[in-house]
Amino acid sequence: MPNDPLSATFAALADPTRRAILARLSKGETSVTELAQPFDMSLPAVTKHLKVLERAGLITRSREAQWRPCRLAPEPLKGANDWLEDYREFWEASLDRLEDYLADVQGQKRPARARKVPTPKKQERGAPP
Amino acid sequence: MPNDPLSATFAALADPTRRAILARLSKGETSVTELAQPFDMSLPAVTKHLKVLERAGLITRSREAQWRPCRLAPEPLKGANDWLEDYREFWEASLDRLEDYLADVQGQKRPARARKVPTPKKQERGAPP
Numbered sequence: 690m691p692n693d694p695l696s697a698t699f700a701a702l703a704d705p706t707r708r709a710i711l712a713r714l715s716k717g718e719t720s721v722t723e724l725a726q727p728f729d730m731s732l733p734a735v736t737k738h739l740k741v742l743e744r745a746g747l748i749t750r751s752r753e754a755q756w757r758p759c760r761l762a763p764e765p766l767k768g769a770n771d772w773l774e775d776y777r778e779f780w781e782a783s784l785d786r787l788e789d790y791l792a793d794v795q796g797q798k799r800p801a802r803a804r805k806v807p808t809p810k811k812q813e814r815g816a817p818p
Numbered sequence: 819m820p821n822d823p824l825s826a827t828f829a830a831l832a833d834p835t836r837r838a839i840l841a842r843l844s845k846g847e848t849s850v851t852e853l854a855q856p857f858d859m860s861l862p863a864v865t866k867h868l869k870v871l872e873r874a875g876l877i878t879r880s881r882e883a884q885w886r887p888c889r890l891a892p893e894p895l896k897g898a899n900d901w902l903e904d905y906r907e908f909w910e911a912s913l914d915r916l917e918d919y920l921a922d923v924q925g926q927k928r929p930a931r932a933r934k935v936p937t938p939k940k941q942e943r944g945a946p947p
Contacts (some may be wrong), residue, residue, distance in 0.1 A: 708901070720820060728917045763908035769855070771835070772891035773899045779844060779892035780899075 694746070695772060698765040701745035706730070707738050714748060717756040724759060823875070826899060827894040830874035834866050835859070843877060843890040853888060 701707055710724055725735040739759060742748045751758050773774045824923050828838055839853055854864040868888060871877045875894045 693834055695837070696832045696834060699828045702898075702901075703828035705822055705825060708824070711905070715905065721834060761905075761908060763905050763912050766905045767900055767909040767913075769831075770899070770902045770909075772831075773895055773902065776844065776890075776892050776895045776901070778889060780896040783892050784896075789867070 694765065695768055697745040697746065699771045701741050701747055702769070704738070704741075706735075706743055709714040710735075710738060710742065710759075711747060713758060718751070718758040720756045720758055778812060823894065824897055826874040827876065827898045830870050831861070831898070833870075836871055839864075839867060839888075840873065840876060840890060843888060844866070847887040847889040849887055875910055877936075916923045 702711075706728060708757050709728070711797065713719065713724060713727070721735060724739070725732050727762065728735060739748065741751060747762055749762045751760065762789070835857060838857070842848065842853060842856070849863065850868065852863060853868070854861050857864060868877065868879075872879060874889055875887050878891045879888050
């Protein structure tokens with residue numbers, strides 16, 4: 690289990706079942722039994738996933754009610770989003786280059802190089818825009 | 819290693835060294851030796867991290883030059899960002915509630931419940947805003 694909060698958040702999100710649990714909790718708090726229902730999984734297996742989410746601070750379990758409802762705790766997701774935002778310009782530039790490339794290919798009737806991402810222009814090398 | 823691309827992306831990001839490598843590559847492509855320099859790490863340890871990043875599609879290694887420069891491949895970060903965007907309303911609402919709570923506490927001079935996130939208002943329960 691990673692020590693720093695950001696690594697703990699990303700590690701907790703690196704599993705489709707845990708992401709599905711968060712998606713379910715985004716619709717409202719619920720019990721562990723109800724959470725387990727849509728998954729072909731034992732209750733202990735679901736509990737294990739919940740513990741990962743709880744340690745990462747992504748869910749809280751109420752101690753007020755006896756059924757101990759789980760609730761989404763979205764704050765760590767903001768940290769993950771903030772980290773990713775620093776890279777937005779790169780994926781946007783990358784998509785722009787792909788669009789330019791496709792327009793270029795269609796305009797010049799060059800044969801499409803299937804599934805190959807275009808090489809950045811020379812002046813961009815070593816210092817992506 | 820997770821099978822689905824989104825899990826692979828999040829798993830690759832769940833390590834401070836790998837995030838530092840991506841931060842370095844956001845400044846331009848470079849060699850493995852140069853990448854390893856700021857880390858107190860053996861070259862094989864760095865290579866292992868690079869393999870995780872490469873499998874997740876977050877970096878590419880050129881086969882054109884003999885020094886095989888590493889380059890940031892930012893597209894998978896967009897997928898991670900898209901997933902997180904669905905939760906933006908929750909962390910923003912959560913921050914709003916915290917602000918309301920703090921304003922409330924300061925206004926009414928109630929003793930602050932240290933480190934406890936305020937309970938959402940009744941009508942919000944079960945269906946977060």
